[in-house]
Amino acid sequence: MQHHSPQLEAVIEAVNISKSFGPVPVLFSVSMDIRAGEVHALIGENGAGKSTLMKILSGFHDPTTGHIKLDGTTTELPPNGAAEKLGIVLIHQELNLAEQMTVEENVFLGRELKSRGFLDRAGMRSLVQKYLDDVGLDISPSDRISDLTIAQKQMVEIVKAVSRNARILIMDEPTAVLTEEETEIFFRQVQKLKQTGVGIVFVSHKLNEVKAIADRVTVLRDGQWIDTRLANELTPDAMAQMMVGRELSDLYPPMHEADVDADLVLEVQNLSTPGAHNVSFNLRKGEILGFSGLIGSGRTAVFEAICGLAPVEGGRVRLFGTEVSALSVAAARDAGLAYLTKDRKEKGLLLDKKMQPNLTLFALPKFIKNFTLDSTAEANALERAIRRFDVRARDQDIVVGKLSGGNQQKLLLAKIMECDPKIVVIDEPTRGIDVGTKQQIYHFIAALAAEGVSVVVISSEMPEIIGICHRVVVMREGQITGVLTGDHINENEIMRYAAGLKREELH
Template sequence: MQEAASIEASVLSAESVSKSFGTVPVLFSVSFDIRAGEVHALIGENGAGKSTLMKILSGFHDTTSGAIRLDGEEIQLPGNGQAEALGIVLIHQELNLAEQMTVTENIFLGRELSRNGLLNRAEMARRVGVMLAEVGLDVSPKARISDLSIAQKQMVEIVKAMSRNARVLIMDEPTAVLTDAETELFFKQVRKLKASGTAIVFVSHKLHEVMEIADRITILRDGQWITTKQTAEFTLDSMAQMMVGRELSDFYPPMNEADVDAEVVLSVRGMTTKNLRNVSFDLRKGEVLGFFGLIGSGRTELFETICCLGEKAAGTVSLSGVESSHASVAEMRDAGIVYLTKDRKEKGLLMEQGMGPNITLLALPRFIRHFMLDRTAEQKALERGIRRFDIRARDPKARARELSGGNQQKLLLAKIMEAEPRIVVIDEPTRGIDVGTKQQIYHFIAALAAEGISVVVISSEMPEIIGICHRVLVMRSGRITGELTGEAINENEIVRYAAGLKEETFRG
């Protein structure tokens, strides 16, 4: 039986809250409380109900049953972000910034400072400059949001929320796109807020971060409360097992031995752009090749260039010994190479479209009959993708934005596999994904390699690079600085190459 939330000690609480969307229940009598001066982590697999509960606690969703209490008194929270007036601020998983406005304009939006009836732009910019410096974000207060990177936008979102002087700060996956250094600066601010008495909810799939920052941890599974305990009562393994309801043995799948004499399916020579410096490497059939490097090392730019998503470059790309004219995404797709972007919401999926149109998008010419879309073929492709990648949705007609992060990633995998590629490039395969779905994706990758498909994994998560790759190439400052195989694929060696402490001449 679920323990009752500690109503007297809490600033904000949910008491036996249930939520259904239409006839589909997603939360089942969940209680959860947030106390002043603590960080309470909420964890669970994708689809466990975490985001739904957070939106209820911040007024963006109504409850189907149950009560919300503020300072112990039952309350009906105002909707559409108006709960901020009560001191309840939500940092959405989806960025909520005005792209064509400046950093300062976004942070003070709706709370602008004025002087003598005019906007006091100088004072607002000064205050924003101080806040940006506190979190270590090196951008101008006058910078336009559309010109910032995803990580920089996320930090602006965090600064914006912190500037609200919230009593309750609810953060849904705030570190998903941050580097380790950015995360540490962010945690310093979280600790300051905690010390000032702010009640903080931290939703994350990064269990090591949860262990570092949280005082208490609540676990949801399939819309139900599983447990709430002090962080010291958990281990990483026990958290993972409670989240998925099973042991996570064989987290990384057994990999077939790499065939060093297998056919070279991709050969890159002398790839050079403004930021890439004479990059050369080979990829063999059935190989899982990892690319690791610190932010700015050039990993993503390299493969966006190869797949004709970036700027034109000097150098050659050959597929199975045939030099490509390297003219378009469609040409590369038809030649057998596809790219799964790390930015699934902005570049990977049509978020307002259903799953069917998303699955057929990359291979659309295959689904055209007599100048019309073959709806029957599209439906079969959707059924195929759902089976193969275990895509879970409340409704088969659900739009992409209604899926959890893990199911969006599976939808992307299904989309690129409809092009029947021989080479799959996956950039940050498990960003913002729960531990159970991570395990599934690692097994999908191993299965692709076993089928003879070549896979490139670009990742900032060293454990997954070590766990699933036959060979690892490390990049720094637009160059490949090292190649690792066998027992040399370890954290110490990877870090040495990535940090510039070690380098070898590498020509592919």
């Protein structure tokens, strides 16, 4: 009889798992196993069933049919996070840390070490220090969580899991908000964990990262298992194709030519605001203008100032030919300028409310007749928005926090478009969104521009800046270093301006 090497043993296995919420089926007979010492990537479009499968694997949901095996034995996982005692830890996208407490207090929260009836602080500190050393995290056990970067907080969650003797660690989009540098450090730490024999489930939309970190890849589509393959057999393109079941050569829509003589709708001269200084550019009717640059280059700061979210400390802004001073958000909206925040969860949507109030809140004046809210008009607007932006929800009464990231982004787009803006600024249009939804959002943006709306796209994803923009402004350290057109809009050129290797003499 052939023996498996120990690292290939399946620790946990989903066997023919199906799941329905009420009458709505979301998983159809899915099987997947996670082995000790491997990174197993789980990929699929939004709504493919990834979150549901992870919640079943960690005991937060019961399967409707099918079962879970732990170490080869059929097991019913305990609910509500109690499966952690069995070594199965799910790290949610919204990190679950007490911000005002220290690293060591968070790691031992609820299971503090005692010695002779007192808290054993020294014991906890030295253990946490050991865990921090093990994953190569250079912070102190006494650091307060609120002082850490997002990447460090993420690693504290992992240290917490390690301290609970995690055998399986399930991570949902752990790199969605990390910079490239932070992601590299994070991956080095994941490799160390893997060497200690922990099995890791990595859910991500960033297929180049999946390629770099995963040993095996499982693809879900529309609630069904499509395939499980060795990562080294797949290119990111092949993964994308398996996720959507079609060729993605039409990811970016065919673009209409920008009219270089079109009216100027926005003229910015020597604008200064916290985070950016001396910024000058213009935007024409029907143009898609990209803003590129490394994180922290000042792109968002510029538009927060223009859209009334941050103070203008100097310079001039002309909107549709008229000089405007100190716009408020409402005044910007009424002037035809709308801003889609990159921070959907914090600033963009009311996550505990339903879709309808989220859609109409920004354009409320439009829905008030004789001092009362016209609820029929609101309901009709929601119907239209769901159709136009293909928002997919189990039902219309779902609270927005329960929608997938891609559907939240479509709802945010719909909310902004209710005001019929003439200029739309979209910050990170596809962050944390699957390939199929990305494609839809790019097509919406192209259609808006073709209708004569001017669109500003602020993005850290170079391919989308190159794929959908007529012109590209590159920023570095709060200033514009170059404005690119035509064939100059390529990865090489953008990177050189973003990294400060090249500067245009801007007049």
